Structures are given as structure tokens and as C-alpha cells.
Amino acid sequence: MKNKIGVLVMSYGTPESLDQVEAYYTHIRRGNPPSEEQLKELKDRYEAIVGGVFPLRANTDSQVEALQMTLNRDSVDKDVEFVCYQGLKHAYPFIEDGVEQMAKDGITRAVGIVLAPHYSIMSVGGYIKRAEEKAAEHGIRFSFVKSYHLHPKLIEALTQRVSKKLDQFEEVGAKRDSVRVLFSAHSLPEKILEMGDPYQDQLLETSKAVADRAGVKNWQFTWQSAGRTATPWLGPDILDTLRELSVEQVEDVLVAPIGFVSDHLEVLYDLDIEAQAVAGELDMRLMRTDALNTDPLYMETLSDVIIKAWEEE
Structure with missing residues (x-):
């Protein structure tokens, strides 16, 4: 047995x-x-x-x-x-x-x-x-x-998703190097920084590993889905980041929500509906990578x- x-x-x-x-x-x-x-x-x-x-x-x-x-x-x-x-x-x-x-x-x-x-x-x-x-x-x-x-197979799975979407940008006429890649994750209260919490550092390490492997130089990190409380949460929020990128005249953006491993509300609503609406207002083309599921x-x-x-x- x-x-x-x-x-x-x-x-x-x-x-x-x-x-x-x-x-x-x-x-x-x-x-x-x-x-x-x-x-x-x-x-x-x-x-x-x-x-x-x-x-x-x-x-x-x-x-x-x-x-x-x-x-x-x-x-x-x-x-x-x-x-x-x-x-x-x-x-x-x-x-x-x-x-x-x-x-x-x-x-x-x-x-x-x-x-x-x-x-x-x-x-x-x-x-x-x-x-x-x-x-x-x-x-x-x-x-x-x-x-x-930083597990190699996780990095490989995320890299494949970033590369696949960058290919799709090229198919619609965008230059690969002109696409700004935004890695994102669920925000947490800012007080974790005072606690020496590794969350932010680990997310940046994953982002860099994926960007390096995918050959992406034009990337940055942003936050999403912050709670509504009196205490401040980690930022900038992705909606603010999109507005800042519009000022920079960035037209093509790929969101890679590496903090989420499946299609949940923070992906299907916060990104696919809310962030897409803001991108539409800014005349910006926005795609996101597929979830790992x-x-x-x-x-x-x-x-x-x-x-x-x-x-x-």
C-alpha cells in the first residue's frame, strides 16, 4: 500500500x-x-x-x-x-x-x-x-x-508568454522594441517595506529574469488591484502608469501580470476591462500575456x- x-x-x-x-x-x-x-x-x-x-x-x-x-x-x-x-x-x-x-x-x-x-x-x-x-x-x-x-520552468513559461505577445504586436505592425512591457502584481500596503518584506524584490527579480530571457530591454514594473484602505499601498497603479506612458507618447503596451497564476478577477476585470478602457481613452494599444493556469x-x-x-x- x-x-x-x-x-x-x-x-x-x-x-x-x-x-x-x-x-x-x-x-x-x-x-x-x-x-x-x-x-x-x-x-x-x-x-x-x-x-x-x-x-x-x-x-x-x-x-x-x-x-x-x-x-x-x-x-x-x-x-x-x-x-x-x-x-x-x-x-x-x-x-x-x-x-x-x-x-x-x-x-x-x-x-x-x-x-x-x-x-x-x-x-x-x-x-x-x-x-x-x-x-x-x-x-x-x-x-x-x-x-x-526564480524556478527555471516558471521563468520559461512566463518568457514564452511575453515572446508570443510581442510577436502579435509585430503582426499588427508595431516594432518589437517600441512595445513597453509592464510587469505587474497585486499591490500590498506600503508598510511591508518597513518590515524588510521580500515581496517587491522577488517580483523585480522575476521581471528581470523574464525580460533578460525574452530579450526585452524596454520594461518597467507597476502595481494593480490595490485595496481601498486608509493606509497607503504600493504604487504606481497601472492606470496611472498608462497615463504616464501616454505623456511619453508610448503607443504599444504589453502587460505581463506575473504575480497572478490564473485568470481571476484581478486579471479579467482589472486588466481586461478597466485597464483596457483607460488604454482606449489614451489611444493606446494594450495587450496582456496569457495566464499560466x-x-x-x-x-x-x-x-x-x-x-x-x-x-x-
């Missing part, structure tokens, strides 16, 4: 239908229900994206399924079977539910990973803390992958770092 190793695959989470949006938003707001205006705004965003809310959750489900298949294909130890469990930050199954299910299934050894390549104590660190606390209740021995932002190179990246974490424990 094979020894089962649990893999807790953690991500932000998303509602599965519009009637779940209020509970989801309330959880994000730490139990404080949103106002009617706030709720309507979020629902409107979900309704605006192609296919509505449903593909978002399906994307993550598909990633978890593909990862389990890749892990069991790649594992050298044939006496081991990797079993993946989802753990979501703001929707069911929550992180704690995933750990609880492992315990019910008799899992005693597990690896945790977040579907985000870059570490921040405010993001990935928070996921790990919740998993650790629940695992301690059940005596499950966990090891965690904190980041994988279940790309085999991304699945192999995750598989590699999970197996390494398990073997090193």
Missing part, C-alpha cells in the same frame, strides 16, 4: 456563484458586511467578465487536479502517492477545512504551497500561519514552500518544489 503524502494547495478563493459574493466579501472584510453600494460594485465586476463568476473557481480546481497528476507522474518514489487538497483563504473549503480533511483521511505528513510565486508575510505568510495552527491540532507534520519566483511548465514548477520540500524534511 502506498504511503499517502498530503499536499495543501492554497489560494485566495472566489465565490462559486453570485449569491455567494456577499458572504465572500464579508469574510474578506473580517466579518463586516459590505454596504449595498460595495456589494453591487463587486457583483457588477463579476458579471462584467466573460462567463461571469464560474470560470474563476474552475480555473483553480483544474490547477489542483493537474498538479496532483503531475506530482504522481514526477515522483521517483513509487511507494508514495501525493493527494492534493484545496485550502482557500476567503471561501469554502477554507485552509482549515483542507487540513481537517487530511486528518480525516489519515494523512500524517504533508506539504503546503500557495498558488503565488512570490513571498510576503502579509500574503503567503498568512496562509502558512493558518495551516500550521490547524495542523498542530491534528499532529500533521507539515513543510511549506514559501516561494518559487494549467500550463505544464507551471505544473512542473509546483511539482518540483513540492517534491523537494517533502524530500528535504
Whole structure:
């Protein structure tokens, strides 16, 4: 009988239908229900994206399924079977539910990973803390992958996407070197800089690695999807960056949202709708790279770092 190793695959989470949006938003707001205006705004965003809310959750489900298949294909130890469990930050199954299910299934050894390549104590660190606390209740021995932002296969997958879109710019008559490449990620509160958090540095390292490999010299980093709080968030925001580029008379822009690994609201709405609208106003041609989703190179990246974490424990 094979020894089962649990893999807790953690991500932000998303509602599965519009009637779940209020509970989801309330959880994000730490139990404080949103106002009617706030709720309507979020629902409107979900309704605006192609296919509505449903593909978002399906994307993550598909990633978890593909990862389990890749892990069991790649594992050298044939006496081991990797079993993946989802753990979501703001929707069911929550992180704690995933750990609880492992315990019910008799899992005693597990690896945790977040579907985000870059570490921040405010993001990935928070996921790990919740998993650790629940695992301690059940005596499950966990090891965690904190980041994988420079894994060669991740860099290759991102590079392929940048190169493919630059080819498309050339097909519509733009000069490759004239396209400004904007690498982007979800903003976080500025206070992480005072904490010596590696998030920003890791994102810049990934950006440079991809740019170097793709032969891109004309690039910069920008932020997106900042929260609306009294405290300042990392900037500049991509909408402001686009306006600045317009002043510079940049006409062609490629956005590479390297902080996101699948098609979620921050990509399908914040970039494909909101940023595209601003680009349209500025008479600017804007494209974005395709999301990683279940790309085999991304699945192999995750598989590699999970197996390494398990073997090193």
C-alpha cells in the first residue's frame, strides 16, 4: 500500500456563484458586511467578465487536479502517492477545512504551497500561519514552500508568454522594441517595506529574469488591484502608469501580470476591462500575456518544489 503524502494547495478563493459574493466579501472584510453600494460594485465586476463568476473557481480546481497528476507522474518514489487538497483563504473549503480533511483521511505528513510565486508575510505568510495552527491540532507534520519566483520552468513559461505577445504586436505592425512591457502584481500596503518584506524584490527579480530571457530591454514594473484602505499601498497603479506612458507618447503596451497564476478577477476585470478602457481613452494599444493556469511548465514548477520540500524534511 502506498504511503499517502498530503499536499495543501492554497489560494485566495472566489465565490462559486453570485449569491455567494456577499458572504465572500464579508469574510474578506473580517466579518463586516459590505454596504449595498460595495456589494453591487463587486457583483457588477463579476458579471462584467466573460462567463461571469464560474470560470474563476474552475480555473483553480483544474490547477489542483493537474498538479496532483503531475506530482504522481514526477515522483521517483513509487511507494508514495501525493493527494492534493484545496485550502482557500476567503471561501469554502477554507485552509482549515483542507487540513481537517487530511486528518480525516489519515494523512500524517504533508506539504503546503500557495498558488503565488512570490513571498510576503502579509500574503503567503498568512496562509502558512493558518495551516500550521490547524495542523498542530491534528499532529500533521507539515513543510511549506514559501516561494518559487526564480524556478527555471516558471521563468520559461512566463518568457514564452511575453515572446508570443510581442510577436502579435509585430503582426499588427508595431516594432518589437517600441512595445513597453509592464510587469505587474497585486499591490500590498506600503508598510511591508518597513518590515524588510521580500515581496517587491522577488517580483523585480522575476521581471528581470523574464525580460533578460525574452530579450526585452524596454520594461518597467507597476502595481494593480490595490485595496481601498486608509493606509497607503504600493504604487504606481497601472492606470496611472498608462497615463504616464501616454505623456511619453508610448503607443504599444504589453502587460505581463506575473504575480497572478490564473485568470481571476484581478486579471479579467482589472486588466481586461478597466485597464483596457483607460488604454482606449489614451489611444493606446494594450495587450496582456496569457495566464499560466494549467500550463505544464507551471505544473512542473509546483511539482518540483513540492517534491523537494517533502524530500528535504
